[in-house]
Amino acid sequence: MSIHINAKKGEIAPTVLLPGDPMRAKWIAETYFENPTLYNDVRGMYGYTGTFNGKPISVQGTGMGAPSIGIYAHELINEYEVQKLIRVGSAGSYQKNVKIRDIVIAMAASSNSSFNNLPFHGENFAPTAHAELFLAAINVANEKNIPVKAGNILTSDVFYQEDPDYYKKWAKYGVLCVEMETAALYTLAARFQVKALSLLTISDSLVTHETTTSEERAKTFKEMIEIALAIS
């Protein structure tokens, strides 16, 4: 057992899918896993292990923001020897051509979070996807005819920005969308030499102010989960 996960050693698979929402973890386990077993309910942050096509796989809710995913990723890697961490999240679009329901694969994660500033003392570490996982995800998307966009994203500590135009400075540099965890995940994966990738589905747009219903989100999350499972 670790501080935030009450699983025994060996109960978590070497590959873990990481949604922010613990209810999405439950949905993924119950929809896609064979024989899912709940291994964690500490703080309601559900974690399940099952198999997919006979291969062990886990899914663990991470909560929202860099500090929260930082705790779960750290414990999964260091206490449970997880080797492959695949975030399956939602994000807000920063570009006109990144539309709601689109899937974005995060090549890199810019950030306004202090998560990376603290260890690097103000110098800049560039958090990037694991190249092998990134290429595998692009190949699966092509094989399955699932359109995806890939590029730089923003990991933000703030969901409700005071300035409604805040997004524009990032958009100008080609940043595709905003979410709240990937930079921390990629940095920890680099630190502990494991593989990480973030797959994101656009749930709303900062540009057009469109949003998706929960039903629509579940439907498009399906394609993102299909990619994640295929590279797991």
Ligand SMILES: O=P(O)(O)O[C@H]1O[C@H](CO)[C@@H](O)[C@H]1O
């Ligand atoms: O849908 P999830 O994975 O939680 O991701 C996004 O949604 C949350 C904000 O609503 C943040 O965690 C953000 O990163």
Ligand SMILES: O=c1cc[nH]c(=O)[nH]1
């Ligand atoms: O962090 C997030 C996630 C979805 N939509 C946003 O606007 N921000």
